[in-house]
Amino acid sequence: MIVQSDEDLTHLKDIGRLCAVAVKTMAAALEPGITTRELDLIGRKVLEDNGARSAPELCYEFPGATCISVNEEVAHGIPGDRIIKAGDLVNIDVSAEKNGFFGDTGSSFIVPPGTAKIERLLRDGKRALWVGLNQVKTGQPMANIGNAIGTFAKKNRYTLIQNLASHGVGHSLHEEPKELSTWPDPDETRIMEDGLVFTIEPFLSLGGIWAEDGEKDNWTLFSEPSAPTVQFEHTIVVTRNGPLVLTLAD
Template sequence: MKKYLGIYLKNEKEINILREANRIVSIILDALQESVRPGVKTIDLEETALTWCSRFNVKPAFKGYRGFPYAICCSVNEQVVHGFPSDRILQEGDIVSIDFGVIYQGFYGDSARTFPVGTISNSTQTLLDVTRDALDIGIQSAVVGNQLYDISRAIQRYVEDHGCSVVKRFVGHGIGRSLHEKPEIPNFIPQRYSDIPLKTGMVLAIEPMVTAGKDEVEILSDRWTAVTKDNSLAAHFEHTIALTSNGPEILSRSYAEYGQGRSH
């Protein structure tokens, strides 16, 4: 594994392992998507994820990571990230963001999606669409020869052009043998930064977190769950991608998520 500016560049063998790790993540997120419906307790989604981890003989990446107590981050409505699964019952019209990862042969897979619970309002659907499309656009900018902050710029511009806000407290990251590696990938352009050329072999977890209101968040008393200060809804989509000479490859791609008509 080579290093470039402190960033681990993965070889083809390592990317193959990361591809499988993220394929497993995608399959489990597909299963969780099928489980999301009104009347379901969010702790039931945790049990579903653990059952699937056992089937694949993989470890959940988040459980125990820096003391986080669950396999999934399960964030409902105004919860942005790092929510705890619980006895909370999902209601018609809710949205639930599930961030999930696994460890496979020493490498990490990581992806997140926001799911509608039953029928949601048009404005809520717009939030989900803007967030997912911002991720797509960010990925399209993740090409060798571009700069790291081309990704950030593309995401921020798209989100703000559509009347939403990018959460600035949390960022994307490199990923490999560690869940969080260099570089950090903000979904906005920082006031001060030194840009980094994108190189073949980088593996990045890009994850816009977007609110329908303002971007300020606060952390609840559990010391993990982040919520919007103005109580506006939040959505979160994440893919792990590998930078190749042929463009970005989405390792956590899901046909259940994107369908046949989408480009990624």
């Protein structure tokens, strides 16, 4: 999507903020003993109370309002009876629609107590996202995003999941530009256009390279090789002054 008007931008900011508020509210409820289904219901209530609809349900008939992935799960975890325990690494990914506009955001969290290694991974996962965001500017190569994140990951001895890409968003959950790599991609030749809307969502890992289906269900993805992995995601608009981040709760 290319932002065409102030009205477009207002709607995008509205749904982006709601997605961020849902993540923030769910994170505040994250504690030992809560199930992923109970956590999902908290996110659903935030969305529905504000006139928004779950994008995974709307677009793909996903069996939950939000994606909640725990420990060995990298992405697209289905909310259910799994009980959150102390020390769990939990990713909360919320995407939603309101008034025909879509937003998408996600963050990873540790349920205390966390190890120093996982705390560092979480810190650097956020840093990796902002390294990518800092490459966003009208007229610049899209490849700059993946190149910068890849350099950061290599320097700090991490790997990146290389088959879970960022994507265009706006009038639908997934649209052009499709398959925007958050790792170095020599085949990426596109240029960032003013007003273009897309996500940046690197999956930083302590050894994982691919996301693969497991035998658990038709949705949940696991890292291969198996390793702790975090994801942080924002939806942004490209401007001449850099990225306009839409998915902020405050």
